[in-house]
Amino acid sequence: MLVFAPFEGRAKLFGAQSFVLDNGLEVVFIPNRRAPIVKQMLWYKSGSVDEAPGKGGSAHLLEHLMFRGTEKISGQAFNRLMEENGAESNAFTSTDVTSYHQFLDVSRLEPAMFAEADRMRNLKISDEDFALERDIVFQERKQRIDNNPTAQFSEEIRRVLWQDSPYGRPVTGTEEEILNLSKDDIEAYYRRYYTPRQAVLILAGNLDAATARRLAEKYYGKIEGEAEELPARNFPALKKVRSRVEMRHPDVKTPRLLKVFATSSYRHEAEDVYPLRVLAAYMGEGETSKLYKKLVLRDKKALSVNADYNPLSKSYGTFSIGAVPAEGVDTAELEAALRAAWDEALQELSLDEIQKTKQKMLAGLVYLRDNPEDAAYVMGAMRSIGVPLDEIEEQADRIRAVDYRSLRKIARRLTTQSPQVSGILSPEGEKNAL
Amino acid sequence: MRYRGKRRGWGKWIAVAVSAAVLFFAADARNWLRNKDELRELAANSELGKIKFEAKVTEITSPRLRLKAYLLEDAENPIVSVSFIFKNAGYASDNAGEEGIANMTAALLTEGAGDYPGAVLKDELESRGIRVAFGADKDDFTGSLLTTKENLPQAVRLMNLMLTQPRFEHDDIARVQKQMINALRRQNENPNQVLLLEFNKELYGSHPYARNPLGREKVILAVDKARLQKFGQDNLITANLITGIAGDIGEEEAGRLLDAMFAGLPQSGSLNFVRNADLNFDNRSCQISRDIGQNVMLRAVGGAGRTHEDFYPLYVANYILGGAGLTSRLSQKIREEKGLTYGVYSYLSLDDKAPLIVSGFSSTPDKYAEAEALLEQEWKAFAENGASQEELDKAKKYLTASNNLRFASIENISAMLAAMQKYNLGLDFLQKRNDYISQIDLDSVNRAAKKYFAAPAVSVRIGSF
Structure with a gap:
């Protein structure tokens, strides 16, 4: 049969380069020169499975609160900054990871890097924002799960497959869990997992590796990191049933x-x-x-x-x-x-x-x-x-x-x-x- | 124009991703950023602001068939994308008694062509990484091709076979019929789909836009090879063909591509004329009772089409009211300040025969009435008072600064080139587009707000009331 050879002479999928900042943050740069645009994604290596028992939904509620302001960029300022710079800005939470991302003109990358680095450690959650955002994630669960029978079926399958493992719990948390989350729960999760060593920064777009490195140092390099990565968690072995x-x-x-x-x-x-x-x-x-x-x-x-x-x-x-x-x-x-x-x-x-x-x-x-x-x-x-x-x-x-x-x-x-x-x-x- | 969250292949790996649905403002903007001058300077002084970017579009004419197309050459990757539109061949123009045949044809064109039975054709496409898609929306029949440069000749040849010599074998037709009927049943599982179908019926009445895109069971079962072939002869013709080509391909080669891809298509056919929809907006509403977690609503007023003189002012006005994501007025009032919903929006629906402004949200029954009252109130306030200069400035900043994001992929680019031709936006649209936005002044936005957002609406709801 005819065999083609994709990637012949160019074995690398992305041609990416990576480097690690002194505080432990890993940065991966992927070049793409077609248009003056860039994607910044900051991935935290923690998701819903890393929540404390009974605190289902903390990772996801935190993800929402990350858009509600820090000391420097307060209230709705993060969203307005993104708007002013033409950024498509969003985030998502999964069982394993939480990711924050902006897609924008490369000329606007620096403000986005500033703001993303800023909210890694300086989040400020007011009682009012906390209560509002908890209502919003409650509505989100209703929209995604309660109005969708196949999503209810998938949740049931996961519950049974994963037995006592945190992977069996819904990423959004259950309704009861969401309504019982406190600001302290969210802050505890944030302090533990949102650090340079437990994140990976991806920059993909029209710049060069040296600039990507310099900018990453400039905006993320000063964030204080802990000495060592958290120990890998053990998840329960499933019964072979x-x-x-x-x-x-x-x-x-x-x-x-x-x-x-x-x-x-x-x-x-x-x-x-x-x-x-x-x-x-x-x-x-x-x-x-x-x-x-x-x-x-x-x-x-x-x-x-x-x-x-x-x-x-x-x-x-x-x-x-x-x-x-x-x-x-x-x-x-x-x-x-x-x-x-x-x-x-x-x-x-x-x-x-x-x-x-x-x-x-x-x-x-x-x-x-x-x-x-x-x-x-x-x-x-x-x-x-x-x-x-x-x-x-x-x-x-x-x-x-x-x-x-x-x-x-x-x-x-x-x-x-x-x-x-x-x-x-x-x-x-x-x-x-x- | 609406959110489409589909990511091919790899996105599936993060199965239970949940998102903040954040896209992008608010009334009182004083002191929102303590060091905002500092942050503005970050962009103004950025070393990254110096890239020259042309996005040059040329019009080519094929040597033999004299077919025209827009081309954007880009050699970043050795791949080529072609997007085409058979204008006015969408499902609203399906013959009466054959509703759904456009979508059925779209499904069957990849099921075998020329000497390639379906399974062999698909093997050939997949083993070479050639991606082909067909579809039908209300107005047009569309197709697309994505291929590596290396496989371009074979990709073009196969596309030509699919367009001109589809096999339409009995077994394949029977299977697709069953799949379509199953899809029709599944539409009833999802309240959003149920609501959208009802919305179309309520809004469009006897106009063909009211149709279910998939057709009706009885009609689907009556489709046979002869009818499918007739659909092709009548609709898939070069007289109404629009093509956009992007990627690692020069002008001459792109011209030859057009000749090879569309050779054998009839020049003319028999397109059904679909009249402009004469819609009656009278503030009526209808509701469907269903025991579900959240009530969902849709609301529409008449809009302005892509080539209408009000398009840009209305586009900016809608951005401010409900198009800006989290910073829109609707999101600020209903989501951010009250927590009544996960998402509320408005968008311009640009169907050829009935442009609309559509707005919607979903909320649990205990919060629904408050959210709906706020939505009505915001529409009314916007129509009466319009936007502020500050809101307009912010909208312009977003809309112009984000302009280059349209070049994210070769597929986006070829689809955009086709749309530029469909709406006669001109070869230099990509260079002029930001000027079109920048020229909009507050008066024109507020005239549009008054003219369109104050008009009577039609609304539909589903849930427990």
């Missing part, structure tokens, strides 16, 4: 199936990450994948099917398979067909098939360099979880190096040895009294 979640929901109109396995991540049995990435692509990424060809095109048991592997976690990674049954196919029949299709796809695994899968994974990588926002996002998401820079740059090589044996081994282990949940979401159907 297979669970089921069956949710009937009055607002759901059409059934679907979701299986999730807790497996390797970049921080847990990391040697299996690339085989699992190749496996997910082979099995269920896109309409050329094995599961799609079998379940949708040939067997006509499903209208869609996809596999997805997320290795970015400080604990286990997750491998998920989702499917929507065809009309007249019940979820039990679909599950059986999925099992059969998976086994058949493993039987068919060959060097040629692996080569084809790798080719499709590598072919799209080049586009990641194009948009500085994408590049900064991918770099920050991986670097803040601890993936070494070289490894991020050389992903193409890592993917190429996956061999037949490791793939077979990991495929078998995934389904037989991992903690897992099978979930079915379906319409309410007939209401039985009991």
Whole structure:
């Protein structure tokens, strides 16, 4: 077969450079010279799983309060400064990380760096702002979860899969937790986790490495840091059980199936990450994948099917398979067909098939360099979880190096040895009294 | 014009990301920044302010078919993006009794073409990293291609096959029909979607904009190969084709690309004329009862289209009222000062036959009435009193300073080049755009505020009232 060679002679994905300031803040610079624009992202290596027990929602509420002012830039001044400088400014919180970012004209980068550095240590939370922002995150949870049945289903799956691990808790916190958070809870989280050593700064855009370094020193270099990084946290080992979640929901109109396995991540049995990435692509990424060809095109048991592997976690990674049954196919029949299709796809695994899968994974990588926002996002998401820079740059090589044996081994282990949940979401159907 | 949070591929990895929905002001701006002069100087004196940036757009004509396109050459990365629009071939112009066929065609063009059955075509596209997308909005049928320079010839050849020799095999049609019907059912799961469909029906009435973009079940099931082919012959024609090309490609090569990509398309066809929507805004409202976590509302008044003389003043006025993100008046009053909602906004909806200003928010039932009253009050106050000079200055600063962000990706650029042609903005639009904003004065903004924001509205709600 025809083989193309993406990244030939240019093995590095981003051509990034990194350096560490004296206070421990790591800075990664990614060049992009097309237009005079730049993305600044400051990633803290802490998210909802780092919250104190019972304090669910602190990481996320803090993220909101970070827009409510410091000693120097008070009240709504941060948002106005961003507006005045034409910045698209936002932030997000996940289980593992919290990220603050601005996309702006490169001529306006310096005020954004000043303000982002300032709020790393100098946040001031007034009682009034605290109460308002707690109401806002409460409304946010209502909007994202209560008005969305599939989000409720996902929360339930996570709760069951992750057992007693903090990964099983909602990133937003539960309603009760949100309403019981205090300013002290937020300040405690802020003091502990918002320090130079526990953050990664990404600058992607039209400047050079020397300038990026000088500006990072100028704005972030003076922030006092602690001597050592916080010790890595241990998360509980999950019991290797297979669970089921069956949710009937009055607002759901059409059934679907979701299986999730807790497996390797970049921080847990990391040697299996690339085989699992190749496996997910082979099995269920896109309409050329094995599961799609079998379940949708040939067997006509499903209208869609996809596999997805997320290795970015400080604990286990997750491998998920989702499917929507065809009309007249019940979820039990679909599950059986999925099992059969998976086994058949493993039987068919060959060097040629692996080569084809790798080719499709590598072919799209080049586009990641194009948009500085994408590049900064991918770099920050991986670097803040601890993936070494070289490894991020050389992903193409890592993917190429996956061999037949490791793939077979990991495929078998995934389904037989991992903690897992099978979930079915379906319409309410007939209401039985009991 | 609305927020679209889709990030291809890698974004999925941060699965449960929750965001502050922050984009960007407020009434009393005195002393908001103690050291604001110092901060202004940071930008004014920045060593980073010296980059010269041209963004030169040229118009090319293909040698053989004499097709025109806008081109922006950029060799930062060895990739090329093409965006095209078949104007007036969107779902509002679907034949009566064939509603939904534009979107169905869009779904089926990638399911096999020429000698390539669907699975083979997709393998070929994916293994070369060639990305193809088709879609239909109310007004237009759109397509896009993203490829590496190395794979450009094959990408163009495949795109041509998809446009001119789609296979429309029975099995593929049957599958897509089932997928569409499933998608129709899923629309009813999400209150925002339910509300939007109801909004369209209430607002547009008998105008084809009232249609469900996916069509109706009965009609979807009646679609066959002959009808799909007829749709293509009638609608996908060079007479209404608009193309934008961006990336690592020169003028001559771009001209040859046009000839190769669109060879074999009919020059003319049979486009259904869609009349301007004559909408009746009379302050009516309708509501849907549903037991959900938050009530959601949408409210619309008539707006001004992209080429209307009021466009820029209205654009700036809307930015101040509800387009600025966190610093807009609506966000300040309803979110930032009261905590009644996670998000409240207004935007200009620029559909060709019925430009609108749309506003909305969602709140829990206990806070909903207060939020809705504030929204009405802010609209009214804005219409009556307009904006202040200070608000206008800030809006201009944001809108001009953020202008270069449109060049974030080659795909954004090619799509923008197509839009520039659709709206006749001119080859030098990118150079002039900031002047168009800077020239807007307070009188014109406040005239627009009075003319548009004081008008009667139509509103719809869903939830527990």
